[in-house]
Amino acid sequence: MITVISLIVFITSYIIIISEKVDRTLVAGTGGVLLLLFGVFDTKKAFITYIDWNTIALLFAMMILVSIVSKTGVFEFIAIFLAQKVKGYGVSILFMISIVTALGSALLANVTTVLLLVPIMFKIIKVLNVSAFPYLIAIILSANIGGTATLIGDPPNLMIGQAVEHLTFNAFLVHLSPIAVIIFILIVVAIAATFRKRLQVSEENRLTLMSLNPKQYLKKDATLVPSLSVLGLTIFSFVLHPFLHIELTSLALGGAILLMLLTHTYHPTEEVLKEVDWATLFFFMGLFLLVGGLEEVGIIDEFARSMIYFTEGDLPRTAILILWITGLFSGVIDNIPFVAAMIPVILEFQDYGMTNLDPLWWSLALGACLGGNGTLLGASSNLVVVGLAIKEKVQIQFIDFMKIGIPVVLISLILSTLYIYFRYLLAFIPH
Template sequence: MAHGTGEHQTVGGLLAAFNVHLSKAQLAELSVLLFVFTYAMILLEKFFHRTIAALIGASLVLVIGVITPEKAWEAIDQNTIFLLFGMMNIVTVMGKSGFFHLVAAKAVKLTKGSPARVLWIFSLLTALFSAFLDNVTTVLFMAPVMINIAEKLKLNPIPYLIAIVLASNTGGTATLIGDPPNIIIGSIAGKTFNDFLIEVAPYATLAFLIGLVVMHFMMAKGGFLKSKATSEELQEILSGKVDESLLDRRLMKKSVTVFLITIVLFIVGHNLGLEPGVIALFMATILALISGLSPAWILEKVEWTTLIFFMGLFMVVGALEVNGVFEEAAQWLIKEIGTDIHRGILIVGFTSALISGFVDNIPFTMSMAYVLKGMEAQMGSVMDPLWWSLSLGACLGGNLTIIGASANIVTADIAERNGYKIDFFRFMKYGTPVAVITVVVAILLFYVEHAVFGGI
């Protein structure tokens, strides 16, 4: 077991076995080193699957002893795991009912077969859904539909899938319930749904539109907005009827009803004291009970590699948190800010975006939020803009890399299951430019509003 020994401390594992006592600063450095090692393996996905990379990282922090098994288990965000697991089950049953085939057929007619319309309509829908659901639920729902449509129109689904992921992260930035960092900020800072609509939504909306224009330009340049289907094939697709053999309408009614009830519970759940993960787990169980499908079959369809990847990564990031790395980062930010709120907007916003692009933004936002809460006790409401800067940076920064947000990894795994590989650098080709441009525009405009036009 871990115990402090003066300035030095032993956590467990090999450090304890060999009676090695490290200071908290040394443990923090070792945690960072192991995180960088894990991250390097994730980058080298040609040689290591990202789930194996995360498991190796998690195993090392435990075996070496920079975090105890108890603390590692606590570091796993159960709400995220329950949410992923529950929604994966619900979406699996919806898929079995033929719901996504039906939606794809209707959507193709709406787009009239135009790849540009597919990009814009589905990005807009995804951003809208993400503002009122969580990002993960949205992409679990939208990704299968997008793959179906792209295949019907003979388009490469990969850039379209990345486009809806980027839209889900920017759309989720707009509201209190759209992204986990906002939920954390709302809870710790005592901010309401309307506060986010007034202070964050305008910048998130602008970021989404700019990001979509950038994505459109990159896809057009890559030749992905040209239809591959012939006019005859297109006419057949647009006029074709849905294959009824693919549909189980009774199961569809059950699964869609459960899905809609789940959405409503997500929206009102905060007032009921229910976490989204608990709601998803409960409703998935209800659907499994009434669907008539084999539980074994449903569970086989769960993206276990995704769940285990997140569990491993949470443990590696947990070592950073337990050993004070986030606390140090937050304290450095506060030292740099001093009492200059305008400078603080830039530092908090850009630092949050950078960190959130490479580590899970939930523990960082949690650490930063408590530091800002302490700062608020001394300075009062004058530092309110720092909360909104944290929100914009932590949420929009998730588009930087494939591991910057849960939705990114989930979509990549759905794509892989359908035979399409979205690797780390393929995602960055689109995600990084969109993230950089949207973060810079949103944070700078927010800064200008307050520093130049006296928003505070």
């Protein structure tokens, strides 16, 4: 009975969220509370086991950093400077922001990257008076594809790297970055071609942009240097994360607290906290509880095990099935709990005589990261972009995104299948 309740609450909540008839934060929160009331799990387990406080705290810290830094005008400066470098042409700006997003997501984690870049993108959009939708889509897709390439780019990769000792930062770079680059180029070109009419900038707006002086937007007060210094230090610490052996969340919280201490006389703490996107944070909490309900009753774990047993231990079949099932599943729910369920299952394959599990790990990583592009609920960074867009009075409809996201995921998985097959599995196919 508990299993049925958990499944009904999950499916109903997702349908309502996708329909966008009711506020998503309220729906996710209601679903989470219903699971508590029906006894699927207790409050202790809900708050300690299923809510990913690392993700919540990382988002919270980066929201504080972005809020304070944005008051210096540095985002306007960077936006105008970059847009002028590509002469203010809409398609060129799309390529520029996509490349920066992908690189940033590979080095800083995709959630952090979108929190920094989306405010910059909105400054450019306002000056050029163009549609925000194509650029936000490009940022979401580029963040997930770029995050696929490295150990720290996307949480599933980090989880896999922590579980398998020999899968280092360099290993992820060598094995996943080639296919990530191929998919990125293909998808960004396709997005530019699809939205080329909506990317056209009027000559008047382009000339207006080119005539601006970026430096005029910088507020050269006592908060400028501390804000830029702490933000730079935090980002640098993210890059050094593999060597510092300090969690990203701890580094982000340290940066946020330090900046609040240095600027509190100009930006009171209560004012900074008011600008945190609390709705997005609580939406994540509700979402974690909804997925936690499936995990608590064993649905995710049983699904993962059934998938593995279906292949009867055949490595090529198992690798391809993991890639596709993970990719499609990650488009529906957050990929973190699914990857957490899959890791011990894959490790069990050593007991069946499989000595080389690496193809399975790469399939899991590619499916989890690339599958996040399927829907707005597929990855944490997607939801962060939606939250930032709502603050700017821009709506990204779930259905509109799915029309783009699902074909992108299918193309990505087809290319990944060919990559996995020819690079890792060909030797295991009987001839």
